[in-house]
Amino acid sequence: MDLKLNVQSSPHVRDRISTSAIMLDVIIALIPATVWGILRFGVHAAIVVAVAVISAVLSETLFNIIVKKPNTIGDLSCVVTGLILGLNMPPEVPFFVPAVGSFFAIVIVKMLFGGLGQNFMNPALAGRCFCIISFAGFMNNFTSRMSVDAYTSATPLIILKSGNEVNLFDMLFGYIPGTIGEISAICLLLGAIYLAVKKIIDLRIPILYIVSFVIFIMIFGQGKSTNINYILGEVLGGGLIFGAFFMATDYATSPITPLGKVLYGILLGVLTGIFRLFGKSGESVSYVILISNLLVPLIESFTIPTAFGKEGK
Amino acid sequence: MYTFKHGVHPDECKELAKDKPIRVVSAGKTLVFPMQQHIGAKAKPCVKVGDNVLMGQIIGEADGIISANVLSSVSGKVTAIEERLVVGGQKVESIVIENDEKYDAIKGFGVERDFNSLSNEEIIRIVKDAGIVGLGGASFPTHVKLSPKDPNKIDYILVNGAECEPYLTSDYRLMIEETETLVKGLQCMLKLFPRAKGVICVEDNKRDAYDKITKACSSISNIETALMKTKYPQGGERQLIFAITGRKINVSVLPADAGCLVDNVDTVVSIGNAVCKSTPLLRRIITLSGDAYNETANLNVRFGISYKEIVDFAGGFKVNPEKMVSGGPMMGLPIFSLDMPVSKNSSALLAFTKDPLSNQNETNCINCGRCVSACPINLVPTRMLKAAKTGNFEEYIKLNGTECITCGSCSFVCPAKKPLTPYFSYMKFAVRGYLNSKKEAK
Numbered sequence: 001m002d003l004k005l006n007v008q009s010s011p012h013v014r015d016r017i018s019t020s021a022i023m024l025d026v027i028i029a030l031i032p033a034t035v036w037g038i039l040r041f042g043v044h045a046a047i048v049v050a051v052a053v054i055s056a057v058l059s060e061t062l063f064n065i066i067v068k069k070p071n072t073i074g075d076l077s078c079v080v081t082g083l084i085l086g087l088n089m090p091p092e093v094p095f096f097v098p099a100v101g102s103f104f105a106i107v108i109v110k111m112l113f114g115g116l117g118q119n120f121m122n123p124a125l126a127g128r129c130f131c132i133i134s135f136a137g138f139m140n141n142f143t144s145r146m147s148v149d150a151y152t153s154a155t156p157l158i159i160l161k162s163g164n165e166v167n168l169f170d171m172l173f174g175y176i177p178g179t180i181g182e183i184s185a186i187c188l189l190l191g192a193i194y195l196a197v198k199k200i201i202d203l204r205i206p207i208l209y210i211v212s213f214v215i216f217i218m219i220f221g222q223g224k225s226t227n228i229n230y231i232l233g234e235v236l237g238g239g240l241i242f243g244a245f246f247m248a249t250d251y252a253t254s255p256i257t258p259l260g261k262v263l264y265g266i267l268l269g270v271l272t273g274i275f276r277l278f279g280k281s282g283e284s285v286s287y288v289i290l291i292s293n294l295l296v297p298l299i300e301s302f303t304i305p306t307a308f309g310k311e312g313k
Numbered sequence: 314m315y316t317f318k319h320g321v322h323p324d325e326c327k328e329l330a331k332d333k334p335i336r337v338v339s340a341g342k343t344l345v346f347p348m349q350q351h352i353g354a355k356a357k358p359c360v361k362v363g364d365n366v367l368m369g370q371i372i373g374e375a376d377g378i379i380s381a382n383v384l385s386s387v388s389g390k391v392t393a394i395e396e397r398l399v400v401g402g403q404k405v406e407s408i409v410i411e412n413d414e415k416y417d418a419i420k421g422f423g424v425e426r427d428f429n430s431l432s433n434e435e436i437i438r439i440v441k442d443a444g445i446v447g448l449g450g451a452s453f454p455t456h457v458k459l460s461p462k463d464p465n466k467i468d469y470i471l472v473n474g475a476e477c478e479p480y481l482t483s484d485y486r487l488m489i490e491e492t493e494t495l496v497k498g499l500q501c502m503l504k505l506f507p508r509a510k511g512v513i514c515v516e517d518n519k520r521d522a523y524d525k526i527t528k529a530c531s532s533i534s535n536i537e538t539a540l541m542k543t544k545y546p547q548g549g550e551r552q553l554i555f556a557i558t559g560r561k562i563n564v565s566v567l568p569a570d571a572g573c574l575v576d577n578v579d580t581v582v583s584i585g586n587a588v589c590k591s592t593p594l595l596r597r598i599i600t601l602s603g604d605a606y607n608e609t610a611n612l613n614v615r616f617g618i619s620y621k622e623i624v625d626f627a628g629g630f631k632v633n634p635e636k637m638v639s640g641g642p643m644m645g646l647p648i649f650s651l652d653m654p655v656s657k658n659s660s661a662l663l664a665f666t667k668d669p670l671s672n673q674n675e676t677n678c679i680n681c682g683r684c685v686s687a688c689p690i691n692l693v694p695t696r697m698l699k700a701a702k703t704g705n706f707e708e709y710i711k712l713n714g715t716e717c718i719t720c721g722s723c724s725f726v727c728p729a730k731k732p733l734t735p736y737f738s739y740m741k742f743a744v745r746g747y748l749n750s751k752k753e754a755k
């Protein structure tokens with residue numbers, strides 16, 4: 001018997017889960033929101049999303065070719081980044097904007113910092129903020145030719161800020177102006193449930209984010225603290241649901257420690273509350289998550305869990 | 314139901330061999346007995362080439378406080394004392410015996426004994442003479458374990474019947490087939506520790522074994538059974554102690570300091586055999602499982618028989634395996650040759666047609682935290698890996714990397730297929746070296 005045996009250190013079995021399977025699940029979870037956005041906003045929106053994804057994939061490929069590394073697009077994380085960025089674009093934005101945004105997200109924010117998992121800011125969000133700063137006019141225009149007669153282009157947060165009531169049904173089901181992917185809370189929550197059931201995301205961050213945000217605006221909301229319409233409107237509007245479930249949960253840019261996740265969720269909620277109540281920009285969620293990303297190393301450093309049997313020592 | 318926090322659920326794959334009754338493997342012509350089959354000092358050969366030996370005769374004497382006797386499992390003639398390859402990959406001084414196939418045993422072999430009529434010292438001496446070591450993997454000499462500083466401090470004797478590694482079924486078979494000896498063995502141990510309570514701990518995927526043992530010890534006041542959740546590594550010493558007693562120990566605390574003794578099923582059965590049946594430890598139970606075998610099996614194998622012989626005995630390979638493991642798939646050692654003897658520190662012999670690790674795509678760590686949620690010791694494996702890779706010992710120690718039990722849970726769950734546990738196994742030694750050199754520098 002002549003045996004040729006592989007010799008490798010234990011463990012000798014591995015779970016079926018893989019990086020690409022996780023990314024694929026995130027993509028699947030975003031399908032309802034994507035489909036709804038395209039139904040609502042039409043072909044132009046579909047192309048915007050496609051451009052964002054294709055640009056992300058090409059940027060990563062190009063980068064790998066230039067630095068002579070094996071191509072990493074197989075892990076699908078660039079597709080996720082492109083998709084999230086595309087879904088965060090206004091429906092009528094010119095196509096070059098998502099193309100540039102994805103390039104920035106992948107090359108500058110992700111690859112230059114070492115690629116997958118090494119970036120300290122969420123690439124899609126950084127790409128979006130880059131676009132807002134560079135192409136403010138396009139990025140703040142939420143009118144859509146598909147909805148021109150039935151809906152105003154004022155986003156729910158602007159309506160709330162001016163002291164009026166919003167239509168919560170429309171916000172839940174997605175009959176409001178906004179970016180392509182953020183308008184329907186129901187579609188987003190469907191995706192979030194999928195991710196939670198498949199144990200892809202840890203619900204601690206999004207739930208604490210939303211809960212602490214609600215508590216914050218109830219305390220500091222000056223007279224509106226018991227106004228259900230106001231509170232639910234704030235929760236469902238401004239991309240909070242999208243941000244909480246799909247961006248704040250980004251592995252690379254959220255704490256890995258259990259206690260860190262708790263603190264991070266609360267931090268996000270409080271900061272969003274401050275920005276919403278006292279700031280001017282409607283983009284508070286994006287900025288809050290980016291700022292909090294930068295605090296993650298600090299949060300992690302003092303939340304390393306105590307080893308088993310080392311308690312009280 | 315008893316359990317611990319975190320851990321993982323690998324496919325159990327126990328149905329492959331769980332219903333195969335234990336069969337005795339017949340010994341071949343030549344048997345090999347390494348002098349190091351245990352933790353501690355190597356045993357010293359006490360026979361010479363040309364000597365005739367009896368079955369059960371001590372051929373290697375325990376040398377030092379932590380050491381164990383090596384016994385011949387057959388009768389025959391010593392033909393050589395030379396270095397031979399063992400499972401870990403090292404060469405170890407070994408006694409080679411030519412089997413005369415008469416199985417002439419030492420005096421008193423197999424005589425029934427009542428443990429109640431024996432003194433504690435006698436029991437410990439019998440265990441020592443029988444060459445018994447922990448058969449659950451650590452191979453720590455059992456007579457040393459049974460003689461802690463203060464026997465009155467021990468209030469739990471835990472029999473580890475978790476068998477939480479996938480594929481393995483030998484402890485399960487023993488619990489079902491040797492229930493009585495198991496309980497007897499535990500009673501012998503309890504006699505040494507008057508304040509202790511014996512608990513036989515079984516995972517709930519072996520409920521029939523649990524029921525059978527519970528029935529067998531129902532009338533014994535100081536023995537209980539405990540059903541534990543099926544989860545890996547439920548059989549890890551620290552996890553088991555925590556699950557049953559709620560006590561937490563770390564790397565610098567002995568179970569005995571927490572009032573616990575933990576021994577695996579086969580060890581306790583061996584104590585029962587040695588004390589109550591005057592049968593020293595000459596064999597171990599080995600599971601042969603995996604998709605490369607024609608026939609899976611649970612085998613009673615005399616020490617000294619080669620792996621090749623037991624594979625042939627069981628019916629050989631269907632296809633030549635690409636990967637073989639001594640022990641379970643989570644913590645076992647990879648095997649590179651079958652030309653090695655079965656010894657006390659052997660374990661299951663798994664054979665896979667395809668190496669489950671051969672087509673894994675390693676990616677960057679995605680910081681998903683799965684390793685953190687899996688680690689039974691509450692560590693942050695991905696950070697430990699970073700520290701290990703960059704040789705940052707201080708950081709590794711700060712992250713409590715030295716507490717790692719190399720259980721493999723983190724590597725198992727990692728979607729990026731990072732070699733976490735292999736690095737941590739290496740760091741176990743590297744950190745020790747680092748700390749020593751630091752001490753010297755001072």
Ligand code: SF4
Nearest residue numbers: 678679681682684727
């Ligand atoms: S499980 Fe793997 S990919 Fe996830 S954090 Fe740990 S090392 Fe990184």
Ligand code: SF4
Nearest residue numbers: 688717718720721723
């Ligand atoms: S191998 Fe070490 S770090 Fe990994 S899960 Fe087990 S104890 Fe934790």
